[in-house]
Amino acid sequence: MTEEQIKLAIENPKMSARDVKVFYGEKQAIKGVSIDVGMDHVTAFIGPSGCGKSTFLRTLNRMNDTVASARVEGEITLDGENIYAPSMDVVQLRARVGMVFQKPNPFPKSIYENIAYGPRIHGLAAGKADMDVIVEKSLRRAGLWDEVKDRLHDSGTALSGGQQQRLCIGRAIAVEPEVILMDEPCSALDPIATAKIEELIHELRGRYAIVIVTHNMQQAARVSQRTAFFHLGDLVEYGVTSDIFTNPRQERTKDYITGRYG
Amino acid sequence: MTGPAILLLLAGLGAIAWVSARARALRLQTVARATGRRDAVHSLPGYHGWYVALWTLIPAAIFLIIWVNVAPGLVTQSVLADPAAQSLPLDGFSRSAILGEARAIASGNQAGAFNPLSQGLVEPYRAALDKYGIAGAVLALVLAFAGGAFAFTRIRPDFRARTRVERLVMASLLIASLIAIITTVGIVASLLWESFRFFSMVNPIDFLFGTKWSPQSAAMGYGNDDAFGAVPLFWGTIFIGAIIAMIVAIPLGLMSAIYLTQYASPTVRKWMKPTLEMLAGVPTVVYGYFAALTIAPALRDFAVAIGIHGASSESALAAGLVMGVMIIPFVSSMADDSIAAVPQSMRDGSLAMGATTSETIRKVLIPAALPGVVGGVLLAVSRAIGETMIVVMAAGLAANLTANPFASVTTVTTQIVQLLTGDQEFDSAKTLAAFALGLVLFIVTLLLNIVALRVVKKYREAYE
Amino acid sequence: MTAVRNPTDWKSEAMRKRIAGRYAAERRFKFAGLFAVVLSASFLAFLLVTMMGNGLRGFTRTEIALKVDFPASPLLLDPKAITDEALANANLPMVTGTVAKTVLGEKADDLLSPTAWISIRDAIKADPMILSRTATISVPASTGLDLAAKSKGSPEMEAEVARLKQQGILSTGFNMGFLTASDGTDPTQVGIWGAFKGSLLTMLVTLILSFPVGVATALYLEEYAAKNWWTDIIEVSINNLAAVPSIIFGLLGLSIFLNLAHLPRSAALVGGMTLALMTMPVIVIAGRNAIKSVPPSIRDAALGIGASPVQVVFQHVLPLALPGILTGTIIGMARALGETAPLLMIGMRAFIATPPGGITDPATVLPVQIFLWSDEVSKGFVEKTSAAIIVLLAFLLAMNGLAIYLRNKFETRW
Numbered sequence A: 001m002t003e004e005q006i007k008l009a010i011e012n013p014k015m016s017a018r019d020v021k022v023f024y025g026e027k028q029a030i031k032g033v034s035i036d037v038g039m040d041h042v043t044a045f046i047g048p049s050g051c052g053k054s055t056f057l058r059t060l061n062r063m064n065d066t067v068a069s070a071r072v073e074g075e076i077t078l079d080g081e082n083i084y085a086p087s088m089d090v091v092q093l094r095a096r097v098g099m100v101f102q103k104p105n106p107f108p109k110s111i112y113e114n115i116a117y118g119p120r121i122h123g124l125a126a127g128k129a130d131m132d133v134i135v136e137k138s139l140r141r142a143g144l145w146d147e148v149k150d151r152l153h154d155s156g157t158a159l160s161g162g163q164q165q166r167l168c169i170g171r172a173i174a175v176e177p178e179v180i181l182m183d184e185p186c187s188a189l190d191p192i193a194t195a196k197i198e199e200l201i202h203e204l205r206g207r208y209a210i211v212i213v214t215h216n217m218q219q220a221a222r223v224s225q226r227t228a229f230f231h232l233g234d235l236v237e238y239g240v241t242s243d244i245f246t247n248p249r250q251e252r253t254k255d256y257i258t259g260r261y262g
Numbered sequence B: 001m002t003g004p005a006i007l008l009l010l011a012g013l014g015a016i017a018w019v020s021a022r023a024r025a026l027r028l029q030t031v032a033r034a035t036g037r038r039d040a041v042h043s044l045p046g047y048h049g050w051y052v053a054l055w056t057l058i059p060a061a062i063f064l065i066i067w068v069n070v071a072p073g074l075v076t077q078s079v080l081a082d083p084a085a086q087s088l089p090l091d092g093f094s095r096s097a098i099l100g101e102a103r104a105i106a107s108g109n110q111a112g113a114f115n116p117l118s119q120g121l122v123e124p125y126r127a128a129l130d131k132y133g134i135a136g137a138v139l140a141l142v143l144a145f146a147g148g149a150f151a152f153t154r155i156r157p158d159f160r161a162r163t164r165v166e167r168l169v170m171a172s173l174l175i176a177s178l179i180a181i182i183t184t185v186g187i188v189a190s191l192l193w194e195s196f197r198f199f200s201m202v203n204p205i206d207f208l209f210g211t212k213w214s215p216q217s218a219a220m221g222y223g224n225d226d227a228f229g230a231v232p233l234f235w236g237t238i239f240i241g242a243i244i245a246m247i248v249a250i251p252l253g254l255m256s257a258i259y260l261t262q263y264a265s266p267t268v269r270k271w272m273k274p275t276l277e278m279l280a281g282v283p284t285v286v287y288g289y290f291a292a293l294t295i296a297p298a299l300r301d302f303a304v305a306i307g308i309h310g311a312s313s314e315s316a317l318a319a320g321l322v323m324g325v326m327i328i329p330f331v332s333s334m335a336d337d338s339i340a341a342v343p344q345s346m347r348d349g350s351l352a353m354g355a356t357t358s359e360t361i362r363k364v365l366i367p368a369a370l371p372g373v374v375g376g377v378l379l380a381v382s383r384a385i386g387e388t389m390i391v392v393m394a395a396g397l398a399a400n401l402t403a404n405p406f407a408s409v410t411t412v413t414t415q416i417v418q419l420l421t422g423d424q425e426f427d428s429a430k431t432l433a434a435f436a437l438g439l440v441l442f443i444v445t446l447l448l449n450i451v452a453l454r455v456v457k458k459y460r461e462a463y464e
Numbered sequence C: 001m002t003a004v005r006n007p008t009d010w011k012s013e014a015m016r017k018r019i020a021g022r023y024a025a026e027r028r029f030k031f032a033g034l035f036a037v038v039l040s041a042s043f044l045a046f047l048l049v050t051m052m053g054n055g056l057r058g059f060t061r062t063e064i065a066l067k068v069d070f071p072a073s074p075l076l077l078d079p080k081a082i083t084d085e086a087l088a089n090a091n092l093p094m095v096t097g098t099v100a101k102t103v104l105g106e107k108a109d110d111l112l113s114p115t116a117w118i119s120i121r122d123a124i125k126a127d128p129m130i131l132s133r134t135a136t137i138s139v140p141a142s143t144g145l146d147l148a149a150k151s152k153g154s155p156e157m158e159a160e161v162a163r164l165k166q167q168g169i170l171s172t173g174f175n176m177g178f179l180t181a182s183d184g185t186d187p188t189q190v191g192i193w194g195a196f197k198g199s200l201l202t203m204l205v206t207l208i209l210s211f212p213v214g215v216a217t218a219l220y221l222e223e224y225a226a227k228n229w230w231t232d233i234i235e236v237s238i239n240n241l242a243a244v245p246s247i248i249f250g251l252l253g254l255s256i257f258l259n260l261a262h263l264p265r266s267a268a269l270v271g272g273m274t275l276a277l278m279t280m281p282v283i284v285i286a287g288r289n290a291i292k293s294v295p296p297s298i299r300d301a302a303l304g305i306g307a308s309p310v311q312v313v314f315q316h317v318l319p320l321a322l323p324g325i326l327t328g329t330i331i332g333m334a335r336a337l338g339e340t341a342p343l344l345m346i347g348m349r350a351f352i353a354t355p356p357g358g359i360t361d362p363a364t365v366l367p368v369q370i371f372l373w374s375d376e377v378s379k380g381f382v383e384k385t386s387a388a389i390i391v392l393l394a395f396l397l398a399m400n401g402l403a404i405y406l407r408n409k410f411e412t413r414w
Ligand SMILES: Nc1ncnc2c1ncn2[C@@H]1O[C@H](COP(=O)(O)OP(=O)(O)O)[C@@H](O)[C@H]1O
Pocket: A024, A029, A047, A048, A049, A050, A051, A052, A053, A054, A055, A056, A067, A069
């Protein structure tokens, strides 16, 4: 850990990573990253494409387990508990650390069933009425309720791209996660839909610890309070968003945000 | 002159034509090139060779094809004109038998005559055969020469031989592609025609909805009524191919596909997938023998042991079980494709919600892949109901309308084989019934395929 | 909307139990998958083991070393005038029976194959001088004795086996006749050569007809055909033909090739033509895939240096697509080789005791021979049927192996 990073170590972090390395077979994609993620901020990961943002994000809810060649070293904790420990149950972990993907991926089911999917598999609803409540609450929080309340039984795939992405956010929210990971959630959306999602992230802040990967620096500046800059598998700089953008300490960070590469 | 000799001779002529035309073109072109004009030369010498060779061979070949078809008629005519033919009996059957025997002796396929009359016709036959054989050979060779000579005179340095040869190549490709259509038309026409003749003897309603199948009694002269009710056959076909076989093939095929694609290590997959596919490569006659020799007796003993009545040594269950095993690879490869076509993002989405792999498969992948799987099952059913040898060898011939899997039932394909092997009289309702059954089978498998492909296509489009 | 968060209590007893249950379901599901794979594979293994168990015995036969005292036998033959006719008139079957009775006892008829006299005839033909002395000639044992020698027979025969073994005149060895003889009436005498040759001739006709037509159609559809309704009809026809049950092709062969064109019944020619119609769509489909996988850049390059479209296809595309086409062809031929039903329709189920000499002679093929033998009641045919199946499977395996080898060897990633 560098000096600056230690300074940024958060009092009571929701998740923290220490010296995390990720390998795909022989190839190393993450080269020893340490970072804390707090409950009160939206944390943005920025960096040129291929630098390992998604890879690192996926270590936080062990989605890398699904890639046969991937291997993770180091320690990542959730509320102080090592998520790679044998005692950690990955099913539980992923319920607590939800994820939203780059391309909206609603299931080919109805809107209602999309939201109900998580609560159903985890057994969170006490009955039909309870499920109705959960669905409505989740859709409201995802800012989608008013648009779909009359057609809950239409297919989720029939919605527009922006609506689909909010549906996916609602689907993640429905299991009451503690952390939400978003991997470039707006990159497949038009500007209006993007604005809606950004607004939504604002509203969700504080309720969940949110980590968002973005290649759009304006977006990072708009939605996040902390920003981490990755480059070639390294965490180059991590700090308060406004500092990073106005006063980067590292040459590489400056080059990147001033658009010299990436 | 014998056929092979003529063909050999023609091939030799073609080769000579190729070589000499190529040489001539080469010589002319060398001269022409010396003049220095860029358009003096068009095609490579080889194309001139092909051009002339094809002109040598094709007219002669077309002539020979026609000749082979008309010559026998001409031969017979000239034999009949012979005085020795005056004593032939007038009725068609024995007349043609005698003529056939004389021809066989004359062409050396038979040593001696059974009928003294044919002995007298051998000489005229031999003479006529020789005459027309030589005439045909001479005409073919003349045509070959004429065609070759005509083409040879057209060789000039700037002659567009390549364009012409290529035009012919294109034409032959087109003709080849027509064979598929001709075959389809041939199938439909022959099935329709023979069925039409069948339905002029047997009421189609009786055929499609009658429940009594006993073509034997019709053949024995008890009339066609009430003998060609095909419902027991339809039921047997469905019972074995669409019910019992599918009860075996769908779970095993689907679960195998799921295990091999979602759980198995790459090494296991690499070895087990081809192993399972071998099940589809085993000839059906082997399955049939296996069903009849091993499975059917075991099932009968089992049924007798648990006290089931009507257990037979040929049973729907034996045929259906073995057929189901044969179908496993079809179902599993279709399921494999359909599951693979579900985007990875669906799987990721579900796993990221904290679903286990099996929950993801059961609640997301299978529902999403369902149309593809259903399409695959329809294809498998169409394949199963058209399968012949397993049911011929293991299902039996008894046209029973029963739901007892240990009893013997018969199927459409079994009956087609049964009706058309052994002594056949053409034109009898019994023989023609096989074509009517074939028509039904053809239509049903065709519809199943069309529906299945539609379903699968729609499904593929949904994820594109 | 409530502002109060009530986080799920993941540590609660109920939740822990529920998760344990979900993992149990996961294990069950995975096990069900494994079970399906193992069950399917073991069915294949069971089938192969059964065939091997029955069939390997079919490649051997039991022989009795029969001591024939020719001078004392009722055989009236002049060693200096051994002609086929003389042998035919010598009533060898009866003489063999008499000799066997003196050597083997009263039950000799049950011990010797009905064709045992053929071995004696051949021995006399090979060396007429044995007629003047006592010779030991190996003759085939009867089916019953043969089965007993392979410990599958009746108790009485097992006793006979023990007795003959004691005398040291019983031997079991490789049955060359099974590979060189044709169909017959007695299981000790049958062989697969006739059917095998029939298969060979039929496949030859199939290949000669279906390969050029299939490749030409594939080339036409992939390289030249315009996208119009006519092309659609061709494509639909091919896809339908690939799905038509094989027996329908048999009906087509019967009504067009036999009844309409009067081609010879039971002949490899008609069998080959019928199977060619079935195989052609397979070659077309494989050929189109192979042609499709040749990258357009190669065509563009050839066209760019002034090659005509026909030259591009025949000099560049076709050679590159050939391995794929051949793979598809071999697979199609393997399927045709195992095909039975359509050949039954065109009469290739005749009793063929002499191998066909040409494509118009009456013939049968291996799968049909298997079918015919499977119907025989004599117990000795079980092992012969299974042995024929082993031969057929060996050929199919070799063909598929060749196809896989070709595919791997020439597989190109563009
Ligand atoms: N499944 C994988 N297998 C092998 N290498 C991968 C895989 N996923 C990503 N990588 C590699 O890891 C590096 C980081 O990728 P990624 O995390 O997707 O970058 P980013 O999201 O920042 O664009 C890249 O070089 C990429 O090629």
